[in-house]
Each structure stands twice: as C-alpha cells, then as structure tokens.
Amino acid sequence: MQPLQRPERIRGMFAGIAPRYDLLNHLLSANRDHGWRRATVAAGEARPGDPVLDVCTGTGDLALEWARTLGPRSAVVGTDFCEPMVRLGREKVLRDRLPVRLGVADTLRLPFADGAFAVASVGFGIRNVADLGAGLREMARVVRPGGRVVVLEFTRPANPLFRFVYYVYFLLLLPLLGNLVSGSRENAYGYLPRSVLSFPDRGRLARKMEEAGLRQVRVLDLSLGIVTVHVGVKP
Numbered sequence: 001m002q003p004l005q006r007p008e009r010i011r012g013m014f015a016g017i018a019p020r021y022d023l024l025n026h027l028l029s030a031n032r033d034h035g036w037r038r039a040t041v042a043a044g045e046a047r048p049g050d051p052v053l054d055v056c057t058g059t060g061d062l063a064l065e066w067a068r069t070l071g072p073r074s075a076v077v078g079t080d081f082c083e084p085m086v087r088l089g090r091e092k093v094l095r096d097r098l099p100v101r102l103g104v105a106d107t108l109r110l111p112f113a114d115g116a117f118a119v120a121s122v123g124f125g126i127r128n129v130a131d132l133g134a135g136l137r138e139m140a141r142v143v144r145p146g147g148r149v150v151v152l153e154f155t156r157p158a159n160p161l162f163r164f165v166y167y168v169y170f171l172l173l174l175p176l177l178g179n180l181v182s183g184s185r186e187n188a189y190g191y192l193p194r195s196v197l198s199f200p201d202r203g204r205l206a207r208k209m210e211e212a213g214l215r216q217v218r219v220l221d222l223s224l225g226i227v228t229v230h231v232g233v234k235p
C-alpha cells in the first residue's frame with residue numbers, strides 16, 4: 001500500500017476539511033470544477049433511466065450533476081468511505097430534491113452486484129484510493145457489458161511554459177490558501193499537489209484502465225491539460 005493513501009489518513013483528512021470542501025473546490029479552481037463535472041457526465045454518454053454509480057463521491061457534486069443531466073427518471077447512487085462528506089452531500093440532495101442516493105462504502109469493496117450499473121464515474125477520487133488497479137477493477141466489475149467507466153482527475157499539463165506558471169500556483173499558492181481557509185491540520189492542500197505529481201500521467205492511467213479490463217480507452221484534456229477525463233468501455 002502507498003503510505004500517502006493510507007485509508008485512515010485519507011478518511012481523517014477529508015473529514016477535517018469537509019465543511020469547507022465545496023467552497024474551496026470552487027475558489028481554488030476559479031469555478032472551473034462545474035465545467036469539468038459537466039464534461040465528465042457528457043463523456044459517460046448515459047441515457048435517462050440508466051443506473052449510474054459515482055464512487056469517492058465526497059459531497060456528491062458529480063452524482064448531483066448526473067441527476068441534473070439525466071432528469072427526474074434517473075437512478076444515481078453515490079458512495080464514499082468518509083461519512084462527514086456524505087452527510088453534507090445528503091443535505092444538498094434534499095435541498096435540490098434530486099433523485100440521488102448517497103451511502104457510505106469503500107471503493108475497494110463496493111456493495112453492488114456485478115453489472116449493476118450502466119456507468120461508474122469517479123471525480124478527483126481514484127488518486128486517493130490505496131490501490132489504483134483494484135479500485136478500477138472494482139468499478140469495472142459493477143458496470144454491465146457495454147457500459148462505461150469514467151475517471152475525472154488532475155494531471156500534469158504537457159506544455160512546459162504553461163506547466164511552469166501553473167506549478168507556481170499549484171505547488172505554492174494553492175496549499176497556502178487551501179490550508180488557511182479549510183483550517184486543515186493534516187496539510188490536506190499540500191497533499192493535493194503531492195498526490196497529483198505521484199499519480200500516473202494520462203498515458204499510464206489509460207493503460208491501468210486497460211489492465212482493469214476496459215477497452216477503447218479515450219482521454220479528453222480539459223483546461224489546457226490541468227485535468228483529464230478518461231473513458232473506458234467494458235467489453
């Protein structure tokens with residue numbers, strides 16, 4: 001297991017920042033996170049009524065985006081192993097009256113039958129799972145043949161000039177601002193860039209998805225390659 005992603009550490013870290021998590025997502029991404037989630041849902045190509053699972057759902061923003069897009073007939077489930085994050089997500093589900101069920105579950109042991117969903121998605125979550133390959137395999141397991149696994153994740157921009165400018169923000173300013181506003185005692189916003197830099201790049205992540213049994217893996221770059229959406233089809 002990678003020490004950076006020890007489950008107790010990750011769960012405690014997200015519990016600590018949960019109250020300010022949404023605010024900081026919007027602030028630190030200059031509100032780009034809404035567009036990234038919309039692009040992820042579009043890439044998943046689900047139809048109204050299709051059962052969709054969003055793992056590592058946190059406060060549920062990607063699950064909520066699925067429900068808004070697929071409409072009142074949608075059947076969206078979101079899971080996360082950090083209960084305080086899920087509790088905040090449930091408040092948003094009630095407030096917005098969306099057909100989303102959120103539950104506490106480990107992405108490495110999903111409590112669903114093989115092939116239960118048309119699509120399984122994960123937003124900024126798989127990087128935090130202790131075993132990337134096992135997490136992807138578990139997502140693929142619960143998707144039916146012909147269904148999709150969609151991964152939204154931070155990555156390293158390819159353009160060296162832009163990368164330099166971006167890293168000044170991502171490695172220096174973002175941790176300062178994030179830890180200050182969230183009050184994180186676990187340096188959660190220092191962990192963010194460290195975990196992104198040690199995570200597989202777009203090509204390696206695509207290969208990991210293939211190793212998890214997915215095919216036709218395609219990669220979309222968003223916001224000058226800060227973020228990618230990977231989509232794979234279960235044969």
Ligand SMILES: C[S@@+](CC[C@H](N)C(=O)[O-])C[C@H]1O[C@@H](n2cnc3c(N)ncnc32)[C@H](O)[C@@H]1O
Nearest residue numbers: 056057058080081082106107123124125128129
């Ligand atoms: C950066 S947040 C992403 C939340 C949300 N998907 C979003 O787009 O804002 C990562 C989430 O992954 C969850 N997580 C990490 N490892 C997990 C695991 N093994 N099982 C379930 N959730 C996990 C954390 O609890 C946290 O809520």
